[in-house]
Amino acid sequence: MTDANALDLAGKTALVTGASRGIGRAAAVALAGAGAHVLALARTVGGLEELDDEIADAGGKASLIPADLTEFDTVDQLGPALARRFPKLDILVLNAGALGELAPIPDISPKAFRRAFDVNVEANWRLLRTLDPLLRAAGSARVIVMTSRVGGELARPFWGAYAASKAALEMLARTYAEETHSVGVRVAIIDPGAMRTRMRAEAMPGEDPSTLPDPSEIAPLILNAASPFYDGLAEKFKRRG
DSSP, X not given: OOOGGGOOOTTOEEEEESTTSHHHHHHXXXXXXTTOEEEEEESOHHHHHHHHHHHHHTTOEEEEEEOOTTOHHHHHTHHHHHHTTOSOOOEEEEOOOOOOOOSOGGGOOHHHHHHHHIIIIIHHHHHHHHHHHHHHHHSSOEXXXXXXXXXXXXXXXXXXXXXXXXXXHHHHHHHHHHHHGGGTOEEEEEEOOSOSOHHHHHHOXXXXXXXXXXXXXXXXXXXXXXXXXXXXXXXXXXXXX
């Protein structure tokens, strides 16, 4: 694995979705700390501003993109908008996600099911589509997709909407990896396991969050996947512990 302390991402641009808190925030801080100019995308303006302050205080650089990924017209315009300022996109972290609803399959509301697929699948497809020219222009772009053990690997009662959407996302990532390998794009899939995030608290309200690792502990895996030395074809990484 790449030595995170030795990784130099100076001159590179990284876009992170769901960057205002949790794993997305940890990814943004780690990438900025390695020298990348971070484009932080999230719905929560206050959270983005706090992230901006944290990155700036550490000597890093960030640009904020307040946006809702379910507003698909806005997502579709993101690539052209960024292209007016940036000639390429070196790193893309697809982190934003939605739990949907924990319920037996017959009881999942259509609205909750649709939201899980809107955020976890369609928004990411639209991001790949609109950002594809910038990723190809980088020559060695890295796409990092956050997934879950509950999805494509492990079936668990009541997690149907979330699991099905994550399984679809993983296949989307693997397909994109196959399609872009020849132009230097590399894709990595990361399963962070249980972490101290808002989504985890929503899914497991009775769990003591102090028993869970902080999202910052996923940073080494993210930096490894963002490294120019990573050469996998949608390789899947899991946090140990």
